[in-house]
Amino acid sequence: MYGLSQLKMNQHFLTILEKCINLSHLKQLQSFIISQGHSHTQFYIFKLVRFCTLKIFNFYYARLLFDHLPSPNIYLYTAMITAYASNPNHHTSAFVLYRHMLRKGKPAPNNFIFPHVLKSAPEVLESNGTKLVHIQILKSGFGQYPVVQTALVDSYSRTGSCIGIARDVFDEMSDRNLVSWTAMVSGYMRVGDVGKAVSLFEQMPNRDIPSWNAVIAGCTQNGFFSEAISVLRKMVMVGTGEGNRPNQVTVVCSLSACGNTGMFQLGKSIHGYVYRNGIDNDCFIANALIDMYGKCGSLDTARRVFEMSSKKNLTSWNSIINCFALHGQSENAISLFEEMINCGFEDIRPDAVTFISLLNACTHGGLVEKGRAYFELMTSSYNIEPRIDHYGCLIDLFGRAGKFEEAMEVINCMKMKPDEVVWGSLLNGCKIYGRLDLAEFAVKKLIEIDPNNGRKKLREQSAYKTPGCSWIEVDGKVHQFYSVDKMHPRTDEIYGILESMVAFS
Template sequence: MKSLKQAIRHHSHIIKNGILPSVFFNNQLIEIYCKNGLLFQARHLFDRMPERNVFTWNAIIAGYVKNNGLTEARSLFDTAREKDPVTYNSMISGYVGGGHECQALELFAEMHGNGTHIDEFTLTSMLNLAARMSVVGYGKQIHAYMMKTNNDSDCFGVSSLIDMYSKCGCFLDAFRVFSEPGERDLVSKNAMAAARCRQGELDLALNVFWKDMDSNDTVSWNTLISGCAQNGRGEMALELFTLMAKNGVRKNEHTFASVLSACSSLKALKHGKEIHACVLKNGLTLEFVHKWWLSGCLLEFRMKEKGVPDALILINVLSACAIQSALNHGKEIHTYILRSWVEIEEKLGSALVDMYAKCGEIKYSEETFKRITGKDRVLYNAMMGGFAHHGRVNETIRIFKDMLYNCIRPDAITFIALLSACRHAGLVEEGEKYFDSMIKNHGISPEIDHYSCIIDLLGRAGQLDKALLMIERMEVKPDAIIWGTFLNACKMNRNVELAREAEEKLLRMEEDNGARYVQLANTYAAKGEWSEMGRIRRKMREMEVKKHPGCSWVYVENKMKIFVSNDRLHPEAEATYRMLEALNAEMKCGEHCSTMAGLMNL
């Protein structure tokens, strides 16, 4: 079995036919499930195995280690009846990678004490530990042990020794290891180039790099580009990046991170923007793009800070802060604006209002809005959007009325904010009134976003027939957003018949979108239609589509904390879920108290 699909098919066949699988087969399944992040399924299988061997324990422990589940991995390690060097190596490498130095040292001592064979993987992990701790004396003891056991000539052993000595500042020892007789592979060569870069000897690093250039890989190029950027040789970093592209070497996130760092040090915003476009073209992670966009905008701002940056730069920076919810950076820019007596006109004011609203500070957003004289439509829309986003429907309507009172003509964005506010509050009559007013009184043709809001509003109110009639009468062709909104309404109202109609439309439009299959399966599950849910799941597997887990982030003490849906392996997962349970309990209590208060007033 090589693929997850094959593994699931074989596993299902065995369960269906009541076959007792071999230990070897189960070990393979556990390994494949762990490789694909399916720890729950792997553990479920492991717990039900009537017979296990050392490979079984190694597979499940390594799975937890690779998925950052060190606590559970250690619990399994302690209860394992059979252990071999692989068992110890998995735990030690996990502890070293996770920064748990003491536990790694304790396990290594235990391994040595009970006579378990110490191989090159163990030694490599311990050298990495010495490098992390910058304890060269400990690293030298490991080196001596390697020489004694004839493990010092292994390719990975040599590269680990070079890495350890250079990170401990012993560059002469690193060079001595590299210069010893014997063949040096690409890994050792890259390690030596990195050591020279750490030493600040870029010319010597380049000598290592240019020697046998045809063997260089992405890591080789990244090492030199990063070394040049970190040692104030930004021009050289850009030249190497250009040469890397000409030679057709594959670039990755580390490449772009290093070259963007060079652009920052050179204050070469134009080059940075070009590379930013290249990042987008290569389809790198959104988080990476947003991080650089924010830093790039701040760079542009700082370049002109000695003078007075024009409003466009300030607006770009504030927009970047809004996207990343970077409240502290946003406040710094606002402080600069006030300190420099920069005029806060409508567009700049709108950027400030939007930034504070998207960073969760609706109070600051409102205060900024009130202080600006000569408000225009963009500013009103920003404030209405902020209130709508925070579920403040009365304030949204108040701002809209103030907008009309001041003879400012609303546009399509104005009504998206209004309808969104009505949707959050469940105000069906008001929502329909504003929707009709938009068309009849203001001559604005509804767009997909307007229809999506009104359909969601009707769906939440249980008026599915009315929502379906609205879809049929739409002036624009309904897209996947509209049918997805309608499907959510079907799920809330547990209407399977209408859900089937939405299914047909949705899968015709987005048959390769895994999120739609999950949405459909959940809709049928809400009604208890398990056979229908199973049908959708099977179809999803047949189409080989996957749903990417939802992701969100928050800034805490200037650090970005990223959370993924159903993530149980996050280092702070336990505390996060405990807090969520407490908040849910508090909300239920508040709901109960409100209900009791209402009954007492009857």
């Protein structure tokens, strides 16, 4: 009879919990279970903690519920640590709570808690954190559990110096699944070893969407844009039969690669795929499309995508402002900024990225006073602390306008030490206006920062710097050109046409 009564109580509790939508509702339910003598019943507290962390994201109240129990069980510890580990701002809390559990001596950890602790460990103690948890795993007898081994691979690979240990753990696994393979591939990508990542990916017995995405995203983030596109094409060719169709992550990373290589036609094709598959309402994809079209020079299309987006966020505004700023359309960029700050949405306020684009727009348009005013607006109205990038933009603005006294005043008043971008911006202005005195001073500062700086090599060894590179897409194929380049198979024809153009200009 008692068991039936308890079952009804549990069902009644869960029914009410499903209808809760805020903390006030939860407190009413909590009061009810206290009145029924269940203030320390772990099943109910576990459900309340999960509601706090997963539905209303109130970590503070979840911890109050947790701390109210005299002896939380392993499921409650796992729930609380999982919640902390899922939020980058609470990684330290996850690790500290795990350490507290160990020091108490009960409950004993299980295989489900370790992956979440390992997610936080590198953020708190770098490689030492992972090593400490690894020792505890071995002592507890969970070293051969695939889910724990996979978490170890991922945790070690988050510290560049431990990628070798991550590979050792991976090689020792007797049961490697898709998740463990993908974790190791992602680890190599994270430390920039694209070659090993791609090689390991090609050895995978099976692939799923996350594994394809790990390679495409990794190549894109490491600047291997052509390789990212190549992997995308393989995914499209073999993916349909395996159910590995590109998803939102694939699309966003691929659009980034298209934008950075100028592959306009491929970018348009991906845009078509987005519409055909009904995933165009994703704000991340809309922002990626804006960025891609902008970098490919199709500003009208970028603006059209922006206007059609029903879920504009700050990134959307930053992307479209940056598009016009990069292409020298300063007035359009400024007009968009003014529209953004007057749009009336409280959650859309300019951030540090917005002002970098805005200052670049002023630089390209020679709008010195507007640039100065926006720099002051950033600090006075939006309480944004200027970063080195903002100072670099401001100095570039003054330098291009020949206002070297103002540029030096900014450098002398900076709250951080000027870097090579700052001195490089000043040097660029000096080159335009022939200020040899300041140019020598800027070069000296550059060499102090980096003795192997390319400018020093130019002066002392007459060496060439890495040449500038550009791309053009013709008939679906991207042609790559470097400054003073004669490697293209149609070089003679290209230079012949250029010479005829110069002759008739």
